[in-house]
Amino acid sequence: MIAEIIAAGSEMLTPYRQDTNSLYLTEGLNDLGVTVAFKTIVGDNLEHLTNAARIAIARADIVLFSGGLGPTEDDLTREAAAAALGRSLRRDNALLVDLAKRFAARRMTMPSNNLRQTDIIDGATILNNANGSAPGQYLDVTIDGERKIVILLPGPPKELKPLFTDVVVPMLAKSLPPRYLAKRMLRMALIPESQVDARTAPIYQQYPDVETTILAGSAEIQLHFFCAKPTAEEAQDRIDELSGRIEQEMGDSIFSSNGESLEEIVLLHLGMRHLSLAVAESCTGGLLSERLTSVPNSSTAFSGGVVVYNEQMKSAFADVPPELFERHGAVSPQVARALAEGIRARANTSLGIGITGLAGPAGGTGADALKPIGLVYIALSEGEDTQVKEFQINGDRDRVRFWATQHALEFIRQTLL
Amino acid sequence: MIAEIIAAGSEMLTPYRQDTNSLYLTEGLNDLGVTVAFKTIVGDNLEHLTNAARIAIARADIVLFSGGLGPTEDDLTREAAAAALGRSLRRDNALLVDLAKRFAARRMTMPSNNLRQTDIIDGATILNNANGSAPGQYLDVTIDGERKIVILLPGPPKELKPLFTDVVVPMLAKSLPPRYLAKRMLRMALIPESQVDARTAPIYQQYPDVETTILAGSAEIQLHFFCAKPTAEEAQDRIDELSGRIEQEMGDSIFSSNGESLEEIVLLHLGMRHLSLAVAESCTGGLLSERLTSVPNSSTAFSGGVVVYNEQMKSAFADVPPELFERHGAVSPQVARALAEGIRARANTSLGIGITGLAGPAGGTGADALKPIGLVYIALSEGEDTQVKEFQINGDRDRVRFWATQHALEFIRQTLL
Numbered sequence: 001m002i003a004e005i006i007a008a009g010s011e012m013l014t015p016y017r018q019d020t021n022s023l024y025l026t027e028g029l030n031d032l033g034v035t036v037a038f039k040t041i042v043g044d045n046l047e048h049l050t051n052a053a054r055i056a057i058a059r060a061d062i063v064l065f066s067g068g069l070g071p072t073e074d075d076l077t078r079e080a081a082a083a084a085l086g087r088s089l090r091r092d093n094a095l096l097v098d099l100a101k102r103f104a105a106r107r108m109t110m111p112s113n114n115l116r117q118t119d120i121i122d123g124a125t126i127l128n129n130a131n132g133s134a135p136g137q138y139l140d141v142t143i144d145g146e147r148k149i150v151i152l153l154p155g156p157p158k159e160l161k162p163l164f165t166d167v168v169v170p171m172l173a174k175s176l177p178p179r180y181l182a183k184r185m186l187r188m189a190l191i192p193e194s195q196v197d198a199r200t201a202p203i204y205q206q207y208p209d210v211e212t213t214i215l216a217g218s219a220e221i222q223l224h225f226f227c228a229k230p231t232a233e234e235a236q237d238r239i240d241e242l243s244g245r246i247e248q249e250m251g252d253s254i255f256s257s258n259g260e261s262l263e264e265i266v267l268l269h270l271g272m273r274h275l276s277l278a279v280a281e282s283c284t285g286g287l288l289s290e291r292l293t294s295v296p297n298s299s300t301a302f303s304g305g306v307v308v309y310n311e312q313m314k315s316a317f318a319d320v321p322p323e324l325f326e327r328h329g330a331v332s333p334q335v336a337r338a339l340a341e342g343i344r345a346r347a348n349t350s351l352g353i354g355i356t357g358l359a360g361p362a363g364g365t366g367a368d369a370l371k372p373i374g375l376v377y378i379a380l381s382e383g384e385d386t387q388v389k390e391f392q393i394n395g396d397r398d399r400v401r402f403w404a405t406q407h408a409l410e411f412i413r414q415t416l417l
Numbered sequence: 418m419i420a421e422i423i424a425a426g427s428e429m430l431t432p433y434r435q436d437t438n439s440l441y442l443t444e445g446l447n448d449l450g451v452t453v454a455f456k457t458i459v460g461d462n463l464e465h466l467t468n469a470a471r472i473a474i475a476r477a478d479i480v481l482f483s484g485g486l487g488p489t490e491d492d493l494t495r496e497a498a499a500a501a502l503g504r505s506l507r508r509d510n511a512l513l514v515d516l517a518k519r520f521a522a523r524r525m526t527m528p529s530n531n532l533r534q535t536d537i538i539d540g541a542t543i544l545n546n547a548n549g550s551a552p553g554q555y556l557d558v559t560i561d562g563e564r565k566i567v568i569l570l571p572g573p574p575k576e577l578k579p580l581f582t583d584v585v586v587p588m589l590a591k592s593l594p595p596r597y598l599a600k601r602m603l604r605m606a607l608i609p610e611s612q613v614d615a616r617t618a619p620i621y622q623q624y625p626d627v628e629t630t631i632l633a634g635s636a637e638i639q640l641h642f643f644c645a646k647p648t649a650e651e652a653q654d655r656i657d658e659l660s661g662r663i664e665q666e667m668g669d670s671i672f673s674s675n676g677e678s679l680e681e682i683v684l685l686h687l688g689m690r691h692l693s694l695a696v697a698e699s700c701t702g703g704l705l706s707e708r709l710t711s712v713p714n715s716s717t718a719f720s721g722g723v724v725v726y727n728e729q730m731k732s733a734f735a736d737v738p739p740e741l742f743e744r745h746g747a748v749s750p751q752v753a754r755a756l757a758e759g760i761r762a763r764a765n766t767s768l769g770i771g772i773t774g775l776a777g778p779a780g781g782t783g784a785d786a787l788k789p790i791g792l793v794y795i796a797l798s799e800g801e802d803t804q805v806k807e808f809q810i811n812g813d814r815d816r817v818r819f820w821a822t823q824h825a826l827e828f829i830r831q832t833l834l
Contacts, residue, residue, distance in 0.1 A: 011630075011632075012456075013443065013452075013453045013454065013455075013456065014443065014447075014630065015440050015441070015443045015444035015447065016440075016630070016632055016639075016641070017632070018435060018437070018440065020435070023432045023433075023435065024432070026430065026431065026432045027432035030431075030432065035430075036430045037430065037459070037460060037462070037465055038430075038457065038458065038459055038465065038469065039429075039430065039457070039458040039459075040455065040456070040457050040458075041455065041456040041457075041458075042454070042455055042456075043454060045454070048454055048455065048476075051476060052455065055472055059465075059468060213428075213431065213433070215428075215433055215434070222433075224433070278730075279724075281703075281706075284707075284710075285706055285707055285709070285710025285711070285715075285721075286698075286703030286704065286705070286706030286707040286710060286722075286724065287703065287707045287710075288703070289702055289703030289706075289707075289724040290701075290702055290703040290704045290706075290707045292702070293701075293702025293703060293724070293726060294702070294814070294815070294818075296777075296778055296779065296814060297779060298702075298726070299726045299727055302726055303726055303727055303729070303730050304702075304723065304724040304725045304726035304727070304730045304734075305703075305723070305724050306721065306722070306723050306724070306734065307696075307703065307706040307710070307721040307722050307723070307724070308721045309710060309715070309716045309719055309720055309721035310716055310720055310721070312720070312765070313695075313720050313721045313764060316763065316764065316765075317721075317723065317734065317763075317764075346733065346734075347730060347733065347734075348729070348733075360713075361713055362713060362714060397711070397713060398711065401711075
């Protein structure tokens, strides 16, 4: 069965806003065995929306609308879907009473526009919206001998998501053929997609019953596996077997096989070994700290650090000897090492990280003047021992900064393995 | 004239990937006076893509395809567009020679699949792609008495963007009615959208010839103005007049009227006054430093700071007296003040910012145990004088952290005004 998702709203046809509901809906539909074949984004225009609705009902088995169920004159999904289905709208009395009560409870007069939210397509099941005033609608009908499921959902994500997951998914699950599935995502940092594909394709191609997707993200590669079978056990077995063989092939390159982020994994490794970490960041400007502290409870392993954006700060907060700047430049293995060792000693942690580099767009000055943009040194101090690595990162300022933090996290992970 | 954008690629029908090219294309089309009325996302399936192409050519004046021009069997946009137009494909000899030369220069054998990239729709103008091997195609044709412009663009953004802006936009500009426009964006931080609308609507509604869009972003509101006129001067005059009146109404709430980010504006204010800044962050974990250092050349005004994620770090790096934690808790106006004053003194800067708060999901401990999640204290020290503000921010960890940095930046900006 194939689905089409129609996102209604003129703001999604501007350069500033995107439909994101469809990503959420797609995941839920895929889990039910439904493939999304088309997505259409259309403005608040009755003719355009009705045209899109007609086309979708003709070419897809399941059509989901998101948005256009509010009380304003721009909210036209009810009218468009009804017209495309050749059905009429009826004002629902029970909904009307409910809505009137909501307004009365807040001692507000109900604007007459709100009555439109009680218009229901003939034959539709009303889906109660626990988080807003616009109910969803669900139709399972036969048109020209073909079964069509048409679903209307409100646009705000905090209304759409619970309504879809708690109400629509169980309704669809009951009316579609039963299906059991297993999923798994393997994540690898800082490895070229082509290398992952070359090494894993000979394995996953032996599993035609498992849908494999390779995705290149921000300085990471994800391998997604998806398998549907007549029983849950069969599906899980296939996924486990394939994942096991891929994990054997890719070894330590895989940082996570249950979806955790690299920063979560690093914090997990630190926690398991009762280790603490502090960082001294120059070119990454706090991004490494920010990524680590984005994880709840990160304070158990991460003590914090310093953002030392000039030479005085590097010396004042991480005890970098000032003569290093003149002799080697701030972007040097020597300064990276001093940062790592300095912050570790000052913060009294098990591990210290020092990062220095040229994020661009401007180049370095003084002893760094001839160094290329994208050059980054990262040092990891464990006390007696300090390792320093050199990286040349391509791309703009944002990319250099992000990849540098990815290298730092991967440096810690590989050292702790 | 209305346009439809068709994004071709099965990966954009998964839960993991989105079409983003259309945002870029939409901006360029709007500037030409063309409204995007539909966006369709379709997979690498000839039947589906041809169906989408036929519908688009029927309902829009301009149809832009992005993606599906590569050499693989999944790249089907050429075939689909040709079928929908009822035209044939011809293999272009000049392109073939070029492509063969590219491979020869790299001493590579050209896989025969690559020949598909030289297939041109009958009557199309070839658009040279400076950043990839797949050329674009441009057709300006009459179908059933209606003029249709059909454009095929490669999917990778670094190929699509220059090809669109440098080649397609000038071609469209030459063949569409001339048009002059002016644009302006006003940005305001931390002010409710309803308040902005209530205060500005009575003004912008007097300018029906200016298209006004209010957008709520991350802790900011943007007002976009867009005006097209027979002359550039007329358009600019209208925008200037409206902006001027809105700026008068909203006053200092507007942090930027030329698109600069709040962090850029803060750095600009600091630079103009030859002031330097250092920050001591607890709950924001480096995000404030990260936002400031994301701006090129931020080091001229921003010295850096510390991420002090436990009590020992707060004392060791920002001289917070340890007794404050027991007496008032780490999340207290007293600790915020000590952080701001401590980091300012230590970093020897003109200004110091201290941030402490509960980002959640876990609550505070010790003296902070009863404090609500989302409580944040921010202090700004200017040496003799230190101001402390209290905020209660709703939402999850990410939101609390981001809004706290927005409050801190706005605190600095308002103080410097």
